[in-house]
Amino acid sequence: MRILEGKKVVKHFGGLAAVHNVDFVINQGEVVGLIGPNGAGKTTLFNLISGALSVNSGVISFKDEEISGLKPHQICRKGVARTFQSVKIFPHIPVLGNVLLGSMFGKPSGMSSAAAAREANKLLDFVGLSAVKSTPAKDLTLANQKRLEVARALATKPKLLLLDELIAGLNPTETAEAMELVKKIRGKGITIIMIEHVMKAIMSICDRIMVLHHGEKIAEGTPKEITTSKKVIEVYLGE
């Protein structure tokens, strides 16, 4: 069953086609990797899905309902959550407060503050941040800030989670932990699209991979198909 679909999605910045005529389908329960060289339009595509940017043309629909044109908070409440390439946490708000905001505002219907607090605490347990829940978010390590961002996104009860370079800047141990976290999230039945540059990580975890280059989708398939695709190798290594 498809959960997210894009048809001829286009985004221009002046004369630059950041995303050009991209079609995609994401199925329920999948983990999809989105790769491509720098400037390929990966983050722009995330911004279009989450509503941070609006499409120039084309349609993006979530659960067969058009979401292109909606505001970020509306898209979030429909069940699409995201993290950011450069972490965007609320630096002076304690860790628990960061997550609470997600559980209090990110869902279609409101909930009591006691229930929200219970849920936020459970999520902090889930990502392993319970010990630092009253610390201001800015005092966390980068790895923990990224976990916090994930917890905040999960607090909005997403059906689809967009992870933008979750493991960039992490050391090998932290990377392994982050990958474990992604597997745990998938275990909850949440569909994931992740942008990543570390091939090993993405190959091991993704069911399917899409490759963007100069704003266009040049390949799509299982990790194995992608690693052997001539076109992809050309893009990454040159002819």
Add this chain to the structure above:
Amino acid sequence: MNIVSVISHRSFLLGLLGLILVLLATLPLFRASTYTLLLLTAIFMYIVLTVSWVIFSGPTGYISLAPAAFFGVGIYTAAVLGKVLPLPVVIGIGALASFCLALLVGALTLRLRGIYFAIFTFGLVVLIQQVLLWWEIVKTHTRGRFVIVVDNTTIYYVMLVILVLLLLTAYSIRRSKYGLALQSIGEDEEAAAHTGINVTALKTITFAMSAFFVGAAGAIMATKWTYIDPYIAFNPLFSFMPVLMAIFGGMGQFFGPVLGAVIFAYLEEVLITKFPYYYMLIFGLILVIVMLYLPGGLAGLVQKWWKGGLERRNANT
């Protein structure tokens, strides 16, 4: 700090606040001098201006210089309607008119950030002032208007009521989930929007709520001044004072802006009567010193003492 001491501090503070409120509410009964009432009314006015400014600008970091516009709208409401409608209705209309103006302005301009928003809001003050001036001269052929006079005790009480309502509102917003959401907007607006917060609506409504109280304060203050014109009503000083007082008091704590407004207003009064020639100079010096040495404002200083005291007490036990 253990739970018992936290609770006893809270009940102590509540008791203290209650006592202050009772004292202020019964003050006119003890034949307080007119001077005392006027001074307190002025202090109340400054607290209202400052705290309502902080409701919006404190957590979001959007520096608004619009208070003078909302204050002026309240003042002109009283000038135009004061002769035909009863006082409470006039104040209500003044507050609502400011509220609506802020909704409109907010919806149009809250996408501007930083200095652009500050400049726009200041432009609003000047714009309304000049349009009104043109209107008065061309259409009504007089520059100013007389405002129906209300006795000092009534003004005092009305101001006190506005102040108490405002403090209750500000406190509940700060404690609610919306207080946290406003802070998150100040820290990272994009992330706030992606966390499901309707940032535009929340900013606009909070901005309008802060204007509501400023408008009410303007409507009652106008009755004290008896004569107003666009320059008096839309005096840019009323835009700058709340910002100064809030920073002077410190915005980290709820009581900071209140403290700032009280001391600022009282200081101004003392300096202007005792040192009429040097008042601005001394005033400026004090401000500079506070900015340089007390980044958390007066509230930061008080908190340091408070914490220091607690630690000492705990160390003794």
